[in-house]
Amino acid sequence: MTRLHHTYSRLSRRSLLGGVLGVTAVASYPLRQAHAGEALASTGEKILLTDNDLMDLQNSISGPVILPTSLIYDEVRRLWNPAVDHHPAVIAQWQSLEDIQAALQFARSHNILTAIRCGGHNYHGLGMADGGMTIDLSPFRGVEVDEANKVAYVKGGSILRNLDEATIPLGVATTAGVVSHTGVGGLATGIGQGRLARSLGYTIDNVRGVKILTPDGRHLRADATQNSDLYWGVRGGGSNFGIVTEFEIQLYDFDPTVTSISYTYPISKAADVYKTLFEMGEVVPNAMSLGGGVRTNANGETTCSLGGNYAGPMADAQKILDPYIKKLGDPLRTRMNEVDYLWLQGIADGDLLAKSATYYQSGFFNHVDEKIAEEVADYATQNTFPGSQVQFGHQAGKMAKVAPDATAFPHRDTKFQFTTDVHWADRRDGPANKKFANDTWAAVKPMSSGGFYVNLAFGPSEADIREAYAGNYDRLVEVKNKYDPDNFMRLNVNIKPTTAG
Numbered sequence: 001m002t003r004l005h006h007t008y009s010r011l012s013r014r015s016l017l018g019g020v021l022g023v024t025a026v027a028s029y030p031l032r033q034a035h036a037g038e039a040l041a042s043t044g045e046k047i048l049l050t051d052n053d054l055m056d057l058q059n060s061i062s063g064p065v066i067l068p069t070s071l072i073y074d075e076v077r078r079l080w081n082p083a084v085d086h087h088p089a090v091i092a093q094w095q096s097l098e099d100i101q102a103a104l105q106f107a108r109s110h111n112i113l114t115a116i117r118c119g120g121h122n123y124h125g126l127g128m129a130d131g132g133m134t135i136d137l138s139p140f141r142g143v144e145v146d147e148a149n150k151v152a153y154v155k156g157g158s159i160l161r162n163l164d165e166a167t168i169p170l171g172v173a174t175t176a177g178v179v180s181h182t183g184v185g186g187l188a189t190g191i192g193q194g195r196l197a198r199s200l201g202y203t204i205d206n207v208r209g210v211k212i213l214t215p216d217g218r219h220l221r222a223d224a225t226q227n228s229d230l231y232w233g234v235r236g237g238g239s240n241f242g243i244v245t246e247f248e249i250q251l252y253d254f255d256p257t258v259t260s261i262s263y264t265y266p267i268s269k270a271a272d273v274y275k276t277l278f279e280m281g282e283v284v285p286n287a288m289s290l291g292g293g294v295r296t297n298a299n300g301e302t303t304c305s306l307g308g309n310y311a312g313p314m315a316d317a318q319k320i321l322d323p324y325i326k327k328l329g330d331p332l333r334t335r336m337n338e339v340d341y342l343w344l345q346g347i348a349d350g351d352l353l354a355k356s357a358t359y360y361q362s363g364f365f366n367h368v369d370e371k372i373a374e375e376v377a378d379y380a381t382q383n384t385f386p387g388s389q390v391q392f393g394h395q396a397g398k399m400a401k402v403a404p405d406a407t408a409f410p411h412r413d414t415k416f417q418f419t420t421d422v423h424w425a426d427r428r429d430g431p432a433n434k435k436f437a438n439d440t441w442a443a444v445k446p447m448s449s450g451g452f453y454v455n456l457a458f459g460p461s462e463a464d465i466r467e468a469y470a471g472n473y474d475r476l477v478e479v480k481n482k483y484d485p486d487n488f489m490r491l492n493v494n495i496k497p498t499t500a501g
């Protein structure tokens with residue numbers, strides 16, 4: 001065990017640096033003492049993993065196998081959302097494609113409930129199997145850039161920082177999320193909303209192809225011409241069809257100096273802020289992405305704000321915004337400056353909320369108007385829980401230029417995404433916070449256009465999942481039937497195959 005801990009700390013440092021240094025091969029990790037124990041089968045019953053089983057697993061891979069008896073177990077099983085406390089029977093960290101294949105084979109032969117962990121950001125804890133096995137891809141990081149063809153080849157365990165750090169200094173970029181330690185694996189199989197999405201589309205719209213390990217052990221290329229059904233499904237259908245070992249992502253020429261925008265107003269202006277946001281949302285250029293709403297900060301101050309970013313000079317941003325902003329009167333605070341995009345992509349990384357339990361409700365709006373602004377403001381202004389937010393985020397632009405059936409994600413006519421998120425440090429505050437988010441969403445949902453972003457979901461029902469995929473649901477079931485007929489990949493927003501018993 002001592003050796004196991006020692007080698008982990010080396011790996012841990014390397015995973016932090018993975019995108020910069022790449023991952024190097026390591027010798028295998030002999031598991032000196034295995035501890036037989038119970039695990040959860042994918043069908044729900046308990047199974048026994050013997051010492052020999054665990055030794056076999058360790059002997060088949062070069063990365064470490066981490067058991068509940070390990071001193072590092074709690075560190076490795078920790079996820080971004082501290083409200084999630086999952087205890088896997090076994091965690092295996094992988095170095096190479098061969099490792100991931102061996103892990104998959106082990107999981108399948110023992111029929112263990114299996115999760116795939118990349119950045120560990122899934123709010124509901126889908127990246128860690130409670131009682132089952134977790135295949136931790138986080139050491140499997142790295143990005144190669146083909147500058148001539150403007151393509152990034154991204155390993156399936158990479159985080160967004162790996163992608164940005166490999167591309168932006170070269171004068172190219174793609175569109176991904178707004179926090180640099182989010183996993184590419186979960187984000188780029190969800191939709192991938194980010195600061196450049198209005199001008200470049202969702203991340204899934206820029207995935208030109210994937211290499212994917214399907215549950216039957218095949219390592220397939222999926223793109224517009226090869227396995228095109230799989231390519232269609234993996235762009236929005238999450239981990240339902242296999243483990244993506246490599247994403248091929250489109251890059252664009254990019255000037256990294258962008259304008260960051262933020263105006264803060266007293267809470268009495270909430271309805272006007274929503275109205276102004278809706279009005280501007282219809283007219284500003286795609287280079288500008290806006291959002292805002294009501295927020296209570298950590299000190300209990302509730303204000304409303306409006307902000308975003310513009311891929312261009314500050315003077316131009318000012319000219320676009322001024323006519324609308326002037327109508328709102330004097331803000332409490334204004335911050336507008338030109339910043340380096342790579343810096344901006346990390347600005348929310350250390351947010352205090354990252355240490356708090358989190359809960360979300362969200363949905364899409366293809367129509368917004370003054371009445372919606374007033375009704376949402378009525379609920380939002382009751383928001384006094386520290387860290388809570390009731391926000392609308394700008395969509396449309398290039399995101400709306402893709403047909404609803406071109407990828408698994410159908411809600412292409414969305415103008416704004418509504419989110420209400422709550423955060424708490426003391427678990428006794430959880431129920432009241434969740435009630436606020438649930439009550440707010442219950443009031444707002446009837447005004448929405450239906451559907452939600454699956455990556456923000458907390459245990460959606462089958463009916464919710466059908467609503468999320470709308471007209472694409474039946475086609476997703478067909479793809480699932482073909483590539484994962486036993487529903488091995490089930491720790492996700494699950495598309496149930498009709499072939500499974």
Ligand SMILES: Cc1cc2nc3c(=O)[nH]c(=O)nc-3n(C[C@H](O)[C@H](O)[C@H](O)COP(=O)(O)OP(=O)(O)OC[C@H]3O[C@@H](n4cnc5c(N)ncnc54)[C@H](O)[C@@H]3O)c2cc1C
Nearest residue numbers: 118119120121122127156177178183185186192193239244
């Ligand atoms: C702080 C924070 C900021 C966020 N910001 C954004 C944002 O700006 N834009 C946005 O769109 N979303 C954002 N999200 C939501 C994010 O998209 C989801 O949480 C997503 O699930 C995170 O992916 P992950 O790899 O980090 O998660 P994990 O918890 O590791 O995995 C989540 C799911 O993805 C699957 N998965 C992971 N890797 C792979 C792979 N290689 N192949 C197949 N399936 C895989 C897993 O099976 C699991 O079901 C944010 C989340 C957080 C916590």
